[in-house]
Amino acid sequence: MDHLIEFWPILKRLLVYLIPFKKQLILAFILLLSGSISEVIGPILISYFINNILSKHELHFKIICIIIIIYIILQILSVFFNYFQSILFNKIAVKVISKLRQDVMNAALRQPISQFDSQPIGQMISKVTNDTEAVKELYDTVAPTLFKSITLIFIILFAMFTLEWHMAMIALLILPLVITIMLIYQKHSTPLLRKVRYYLADINNKFNETINGINVIQQFRQQNRFKKSIQNSSELHYIARMKILKLEGFLLRPLLSLLSALVLCNFILLFSCFKIGAFEVGVLYAFITYLGRLNEPLIAITIQQSVLQQSIVAGERIFTLIDSPKQKYGNNKTILKSGKINIKNVSFNYDNCKKNILKNINICIPSKYFVAFVGHTGSGKSTLANLLMGYYPIKMGKIYLDDKPINSISHSSLRKNILMVQQDPIVLSDTIFANITLGRKISEKKIWQILDTVHLSSLVKSMPNGIYSRLGEEGNNLSVGQKQLLAIARILVMPPKILVLDEATANIDSGTEQLIQKTLLSIRTKSTLVVIAHRLSTIIEADLIVVLKKGEVIELGTHEELLNKKNCYWKMYKLQLSRS
Structure with missing residues (x-):
């Protein structure tokens, strides 16, 4: 029956x-x-x-x-x-x-x-x-x-x-x-x-x-x-x-x-x-x-x-x-006026996990700040970044972007104002032009300016069809660093109020890392930078470093302040120096 x-x-x-x-x-x-x-x-x-x-x-x-x-x-x-x-x-x-x-x-x-x-x-x-x-x-x-x-x-x-x-x-x-x-x-x-x-x-x-x-x-x-x-x-x-x-x-x-x-x-x-x-x-x-x-x-x-x-x-x-249930967003379509972030009493756990990944997080980040999240694997850095992106509903606590609750912001407004560069960026099997524009109407002149900013113009000029050269499947004819720079180029088409970089420099050489650092300096004047850092050398200039351990904030401060405390961050930094 x-x-x-x-x-x-x-x-x-x-x-x-x-x-x-x-x-x-x-x-x-x-x-x-x-x-x-x-x-x-x-x-x-x-x-x-x-x-x-x-x-x-x-x-x-x-x-x-x-x-x-x-x-x-x-x-x-x-x-x-x-x-x-x-x-x-x-x-x-x-x-x-x-x-x-x-x-x-x-x-x-x-x-x-x-x-x-x-x-x-x-x-x-x-x-x-x-x-x-x-x-x-x-x-x-x-x-x-x-x-x-x-x-x-x-x-x-x-x-x-x-x-x-x-x-x-x-x-x-x-x-x-x-x-x-x-x-x-x-x-x-x-x-x-x-x-x-x-x-x-x-x-x-x-x-x-x-x-x-x-x-x-x-x-x-x-x-x-x-x-x-x-x-x-x-x-x-x-x-x-x-x-x-x-x-x-x-x-x-x-x-x-x-x-x-x-x-x-x-x-x-x-x-x-x-x-x-x-x-x-x-x-x-x-x-x-x-x-x-x-x-x-x-x-x-x-x-x-x-x-x-x-x-x-x-x-x-x-x-x-x-x-099946769709991703839920708010109805507020107004553009964010600033990149201010306020995280209040946020705790979080995934549906298939009873244990909290984040525990009572409280952080206030002013607009156009350079903030870094650091910590060992499993400390909750990427989870916090995903919550800032609006990928998961917040069950406990509140996150405010430009003093607006994140769950009240519409999908279109959220995607225009907060973007992410991931550790393994997605590259389409299409032209460089299509990979940067992603359907947005942008002039060739603007594309070349962006390529100059991310230090990819010489590479693209060396290709047979310039910006209309096709990339291989998943960008297999580009290095990991070049993929990262291409992903940042997409961001520069319309710089967001908040930019999240999820360990974007983890798998690249020091030369490419310096190029990305230079690019980030140009973005920093327009956007709030949230960097999940694997290499601590990339966040020395950060306005605020947040040290996470087992889902809890254990230290806050600048690079110099945290080194002077000689606590968890100091140990992590010394360990990386000894390995380099």
Whole structure:
């Protein structure tokens, strides 16, 4: 019962996507119906020819020619109608899936960051690609096939009862037997189909893992282990597929053909038992033809049941993502006048962690200040930066930006006024121009000025197409430092009131670090700088250094003040000096 409760709402919701294409859908169904009728009329014509011309030996050339022409026209019309209905259904399906993918992608883009913390990225990609492709089959295969099959069954049965109701009643006996076979097939095939989808997803995941980690795999000579792992998943997938094929091979065509043969024997028996002339030879031919054609729609319905179930399961996964809570922001759209930050009594823990990552943080940062967060791994530096960005809702305490509560600020205002440069910046597989502008309207002259500021102009000039030179996937033709400078260049297009740098200098050489330092000096006159520092040498000039330990602020002050205290910061600084 629970299965039915879940099945129908999802199916209904998937069918709602067809409403904008109502007229095209009606036309497609009319074409499909016309094609089915054209197929069924053919045997009636042949039956008429056998009964009224061939059996009576009255071979009228003109009538024979007319029957042949009509028969050929019906076959051509059937091909014509079936071709265009197939094109129409596929056209509708592609448009519907395009809209569905947009909705899924839009939902994914609006997910809270916490959602990406709790589930693999591959699962979300699978919903946008594989699951929408599975749903596509509902529109271009399942719906037309079921409609055509059911229509054909009713038209064939109607034609049978019109020709000879005694024989039609015998043919009707096949239906309960076929329904029983369908239910048995459905019961045994459904768990196998689930296994096939699971093993296929497993193979895709392992390929993805192997390709992404190819450097480590080759370095530690793990090729054979990964090869065997994929082989094992492929073998399991093969076994499950073979079980389905064997099930189809036994329960569908051979068994249905056996039932048809038994019904045909009954026809012949009935034909021989009644007196001569009670049944015409043409009628027997028509029934034999219809019986053969009745098998195909019945098999199609059985197979489409499994495909329909897969579409519903995929639809359920898609709607789970679409219906999941979106990132919440405030309604205040006013631009921040300053980069003042006030953090009051903030404590925080992630959804999957009961222990507080931050504990009663209180910091006041004036506008255009250079503040640094330092501390050992796990001290809460990046978590605090994420809260400043508005990535997570604040459960305990308050954060004020320009004296406005952060949860009252709108998404557009927040993104214009506070930006972040991460440790591993994202570089698009596109031109340098596109990577800096990110869709914003900026002149080439302004881009070159920004490139001069971040000391990348000489590199770009050396490229074949200048700012229109394409970068490789994830910027693989740039060094880590050049990626960082490119990420800062994006910021300089429209300098924010607050700029957060999350360990942006952690993986770069000292030369690039100096270039970034020079760039930050130019930004500092316009923005409040919040730097999460790994290298303490980069924050010597900071107006305020905040030392965190296990989520608590243990020291506050300038570089000189903290060194004079000879406490935690002093120990960290001395340790780094001894290693350099």
